[in-house]
Amino acid sequence: MTDYPAWYYNDIQQVGTDFEDMTQVATYDRNQTSSSVEEEQQLVTQLGISAGQTVIDFGCGTGTFAIQAAIAGAHVYAIDVSHSMLTFARQKAQLANVSSRIEFHHGGFLTYEHVAPVEVIVTQAALHHLPDFWKMVAFLRMANMLKQNGIFYLWDTVFSFHPAEYQTRIDAWIQGVAKPPGKGWTAQDFATHVREEYTTFGWILERMLTDAGFTIETANYLTPEYAEYICRRG
């Protein structure tokens, strides 16, 4: 962090769930059902990702999306702050025979530098690791990495319930999605998420996205706790 001012956020640190922990990495694909091969294939098609395009995946995790984008012929930059995730994702890419089309980089939303603008940036289930002010900085940085009219896709935990309902909504969410130990994310995992990570409200994110210079083409509030946005750089 020597090139950054003293006030700059250290986004290389793990916040909340520790994705440097090999146990978390080894069980991730079982736990995160939203990132299945089928879901990521569908997203690649939905975003029109094809041969000749360049894509950045921020917070790539175990690399499922990056691999599907590479299978579609794109050149992918897969970025993550976790060395363990990157090692695991590299092995998956080798098995899928797409290593030559994916460049894995250790870095974060606030530190990764990309020179030539790209057609598509995707980030899923990762941005909530940053506090809101730094999410805004991340949006500005990502907008600068995109070509004009380039696509920015964001999927994350996003709250769209009325703020006054927070207690009942959070309890009901955890009760509805938590799995028994060994079967998926547990109630304890979701409690850690709410307590230590930075899921925010959709109305805040929408304002941030437009202030960063994006046009929001789709804001899809999938449930009161998850949303996806398809944006274009103006």
Ligand SMILES: C[S@@+](CC[C@H](N)C(=O)[O-])C[C@H]1O[C@@H](n2cnc3c(N)ncnc32)[C@H](O)[C@@H]1O
């Ligand atoms: C819940 S996983 C999501 C992985 C993948 N995108 C998916 O949808 O399955 C969150 C990932 O974001 C990474 N991450 C956390 N903070 C980050 C940051 N500031 N910049 C980039 N990646 C970060 C974690 O190391 C982890 O691999």
